[in-house]
Amino acid sequence: MNFASDNASRTAPEILAALQTANTGPAMPYGADGWTERLTARFCALFEAEVAVFPVATGTAANALALSALVPPFGAILAHPHAHIVEDECGAPEFFTGGAKFLTVDGADGKMPPAGLEATIGDAGIGFVHHVQPASIGISQTTEAGTVYALDEIRAISVIARKHGLRLHMDGARFANAVAALGCSPADATWRAGVDVLSFGATKNGALGAEAVIFFDRGFARDFPYRRKRGGHLLSKQRFVSAQLLAYLNDDLWLRNARHANAMARRLADGLAKAPSARLVHPVQSNMVFVELPENAIVRLLDRGFRFYRWRTDTSTTLRLVTAFDTEASDVDAFIAVASLA
Ligand SMILES: Cc1ncc(COP(=O)(O)O)c(C=O)c1O
Known part of the structure; x- marks a missing residue:
């Protein structure tokens, strides 16, 4: 994931x-x-x-x-x-x-x-x-x-x-x-x-x-x-x-792939925007989502096998999430569900 x-x-x-x-x-x-x-x-x-x-x-x-x-x-x-x-x-x-x-x-x-x-x-x-x-x-x-x-x-x-x-x-x-x-x-x-x-x-x-x-x-x-x-x-x-x-x-193909990647980022951003503890850091306009999450949510996501970078430092709670032409909607939804757990 x-x-x-x-x-x-x-x-x-x-x-x-x-x-x-x-x-x-x-x-x-x-x-x-x-x-x-x-x-x-x-x-x-x-x-x-x-x-x-x-x-x-x-x-x-x-x-x-x-x-x-x-x-x-x-x-x-x-x-x-x-x-x-x-x-x-x-x-x-x-x-x-x-x-x-x-x-x-x-x-x-x-x-x-x-x-x-x-x-x-x-x-x-x-x-x-x-x-x-x-x-x-x-x-x-x-x-x-x-x-x-x-x-x-x-x-x-x-x-x-x-x-x-x-x-x-x-x-x-x-x-x-x-x-x-x-x-x-x-x-x-x-x-x-x-x-x-x-x-x-x-x-x-x-x-x-x-x-x-x-x-x-x-x-x-x-x-x-x-x-x-x-x-x-x-x-x-x-x-x-x-x-x-x-x-x-x-x-x-280049546009079809990019449209899919962008749509997956949009889906991810829309889902995260509903999570009370998540804060989107930049406007989401392409295939990247920058989001701030509580540390316990980040640890939970890592434990469940999601892979992403903490942005700029190893301890940062801002994540850079990148979608691609092969990102599955089910992975996006699973990410949102785990990130949204209280
Ligand atoms: C904005 C930007 N420019 C250029 C590149 C190209 O880098 P590479 O030499 O790894 O293909 C990247 C890759 O991460 C990038 O994000």
Whole structure:
């Protein structure tokens, strides 16, 4: 009964089947295969634009390599202090950019407010030779708090980015959950709102291990083949990553999976909201529920075999509960029942 992470989920059967189908005969290595060619065309259709597409194996690689294409070694990336790129990538963005620094902009529910961004850029010392130079803004969609930036919020951030000559990167490890929640087109969720580069996630939502860096302005992608190779993410048997992504997009599997995960989180949140001793910490807008529970309820849940993380510290009574494409409604209901016991 996993609520620990969407990374603990299975691989979607459709994607395993696609891997089996791709596993016939030889195919040219390093992306010179038919699956990768079809994938680029598929992403262009999906985003209604001539995008440049680079499959990689992890979200950390997608983020760090994407940022390295936007930010010079003396540059700064503005991001929320709890962003995955800031806290959870072991310095990969700093490493791949050759030394760029984060300037963090705090805000409620995992989001950076425009006023905070403006103030931080204003204080950064643009043109002052002793300071790192703001080069990019990084937003997570969905955020690490499970919230979703509305389209007008993304547009407001992109206006600030444009005004100061910065590029906008979106960490879309849970992009499908965000698009499912927003109910808009992938184009509206990204380049039409001013996003320059997207880390398009798939692993958390049914793939075995597949992500893609999507450039909406192909000018930024010019050196990317070398960056990806140098970063160890040009896979020799890339057909198997591309085949996963093709299957992920086929018949809207990505959206169907995300809608299910989001619906399970909604069900969980609605149930917990009725428990007198539970307090929801953030608005529930995608596939994550942050809830505060009494310690005895947490111990009881652990004893009954539920798995989840206490948020930030081992003794915290705030839990992060994550649902996935394979979360069962019966597990959600069982969790609510145990958490609600007096
Ligand atoms: C917001 C966010 N971005 C990116 C990632 C990708 O990380 P990984 O390198 O583990 O695939 C994760 C995974 O937990 C994440 O939560």
